[in-house]
Amino acid sequence: MATIEWRSPASEMAVQQFDMAAAKLGLDANVAARLRRPDRAMIVSIPTRMDDGKVHVFTGYRVQHNDVLGPFKGGIRYHPEVNLGEVSALAMWMTWKCSLVGLPLGGAKGGVACDPAELSRQELQSMTRRYTAEILNFIGPEVDVPAPDMGTNEQVMAWIMDTYSQHKGHAVPEIVTGKPVAIGGTLGRREATGRGVVYMIIEAAKHLGIDLSSCTTAVQGFGNVGSVVAKELAAIGVKVIAVSDRSGGFYDAQGLPVERLLEEAADNNHSLEGCSYGEKITNQELLELNCDILVPAALEMQITKDNAARLQCRILAEGANGPTTLDADAVLKEKNVFLIPDVLANAGGVVVSYFEWVQDLQNFFWTEEEVNKKLRDILVKAFHEVLNMSQKQKVDMRLAALMIGIDRVARAMLWRGLYA
Ligand code: NAD
Numbered sequence: 001m002a003t004i005e006w007r008s009p010a011s012e013m014a015v016q017q018f019d020m021a022a023a024k025l026g027l028d029a030n031v032a033a034r035l036r037r038p039d040r041a042m043i044v045s046i047p048t049r050m051d052d053g054k055v056h057v058f059t060g061y062r063v064q065h066n067d068v069l070g071p072f073k074g075g076i077r078y079h080p081e082v083n084l085g086e087v088s089a090l091a092m093w094m095t096w097k098c099s100l101v102g103l104p105l106g107g108a109k110g111g112v113a114c115d116p117a118e119l120s121r122q123e124l125q126s127m128t129r130r131y132t133a134e135i136l137n138f139i140g141p142e143v144d145v146p147a148p149d150m151g152t153n154e155q156v157m158a159w160i161m162d163t164y165s166q167h168k169g170h171a172v173p174e175i176v177t178g179k180p181v182a183i184g185g186t187l188g189r190r191e192a193t194g195r196g197v198v199y200m201i202i203e204a205a206k207h208l209g210i211d212l213s214s215c216t217t218a219v220q221g222f223g224n225v226g227s228v229v230a231k232e233l234a235a236i237g238v239k240v241i242a243v244s245d246r247s248g249g250f251y252d253a254q255g256l257p258v259e260r261l262l263e264e265a266a267d268n269n270h271s272l273e274g275c276s277y278g279e280k281i282t283n284q285e286l287l288e289l290n291c292d293i294l295v296p297a298a299l300e301m302q303i304t305k306d307n308a309a310r311l312q313c314r315i316l317a318e319g320a321n322g323p324t325t326l327d328a329d330a331v332l333k334e335k336n337v338f339l340i341p342d343v344l345a346n347a348g349g350v351v352v353s354y355f356e357w358v359q360d361l362q363n364f365f366w367t368e369e370e371v372n373k374k375l376r377d378i379l380v381k382a383f384h385e386v387l388n389m390s391q392k393q394k395v396d397m398r399l400a401a402l403m404i405g406i407d408r409v410a411r412a413m414l415w416r417g418l419y420a
Contacts, residue, residue: 008085196348
């Protein structure tokens with residue numbers, strides 16, 4: 001961002017998006033200067049005893065972008081390419097996302113550069129516990145509440161909760177969200193992000209006058225987000241013609257049997273490798289398939305100026321964070337693709353994380369129906385706010401969403417003033 005340490009393609013993209021929204025809002029220059037960079041960025045060394053007895057030192061990060069609206073909130077990513085710039089971009093997007101959907105939370109993100117698929121359960125546990133210990137003084141139920149992201153899951157959250165609790169001397173379930181229900185997690189959290197993406201696709205289809213039961217979809221990424229999107233879209237009659245993960249993609253114009261794919265993946269360490277349905281395609285080919293709804297649900301910067309012109313979808317629903325570059329946005333606007341931007345499309349995860357935190361703080365738990373209804377109400381309201389802003393200001397849905405999110409944060413900053 002402003003200085004070299006947290007510069008990366010993703011953080012530059014996040015700052016450029018911010019600058020565009022700030023210019024359109026006529027944002028106070030002092031506020032803008034502050035919001036272009038994070039509050040705090042940590043790099044930690046994580047010595048971990050591997051199964052062969054050697055110690056490997058992993059690098060971990062926690063970036064806290066802004067907490068003017070409330071405690072920092074954001075996931076933890078385990079992926080080989082995690083770096084400070086990527087985590088900084090993701091933290092900034094969390095600030096706008098929480099603000100957009102009206103949560104009393106700020107934005108943060110964490111990550112460890114590692115390949116979780118290459119680690120044994122014991123190695124993963126040791127690394128997670130040491131990472132937690134390294135950032136322990138900077139997180140807390142009223143300070144910064146982590147959650148799952150790519151490469152992490154409810155088991156990783158359980159280890160973080162246990163490590164934090166052991167240090168405090170008592171159980172502190174409200175330290176993380178996305179935990180197993182047995183230790184204070186909420187019903188509906190695991191499915192929340194994918195379910196939210198589907199709620200937003202339903203609203204977009206209503207707005208565009210599209211009948212979803214005659215639609216096709218292609219989903220990139222078959223993890224927590226992508227697999228739920230595929231399953232829930234199939235359940236409402238959308239034909240899922242392609243899915244993919246890091247091992248590649250599978251395509252069938254007649255539709256893939258999503259439930260059976262899920263069972264196969266579950267038996268194969270959650271991988272699609274060797275999948276017995278459809279024909280094999282690459283992740284790039286998947287993005288360019290002729291389909292009505294395209295859902296990137298894996299990594300950043302998948303849709304770029306090089307492939308945007310070849311996309312054939314009518315709706316692009318960003319399950320992943322930052323899957324589309326700025327120059328690709330311009331091409332998609334020309335092509336009249338209806339964009340549901342990441343900060344709106346995948347906000348279901350943080351909304352239900354917020355519900356989990358609230359339930360933990362009150363020690364009073366809700367039914368899954370209550371969780372889903374409250375989630376839907378919040379997201380549908382946000383969708384129409386973004387649509388109205390986009391129509392009123394004649395900007396695309398991404399700029400509209402960022403303008404709403406950034407404006408609320410900026411107003412809160414001006415109320416609180418500058419402590420010096
Ligand atoms: P996950 O680890 O559960 O699944 C990630 C999937 O992407 C896996 O199927 C993996 O094989 C695949 N993948 C990895 N590298 C790939 C590549 N190079 N090409 C194609 N596929 C690849 O992660 P997730 O939680 O589903 O997160 C996916 C995206 O959604 C990320 O961008 C994340 O930031 C975003 N997101 C997640 C949540 C959440 O609640 N989990 C919330 C909001 C946004």
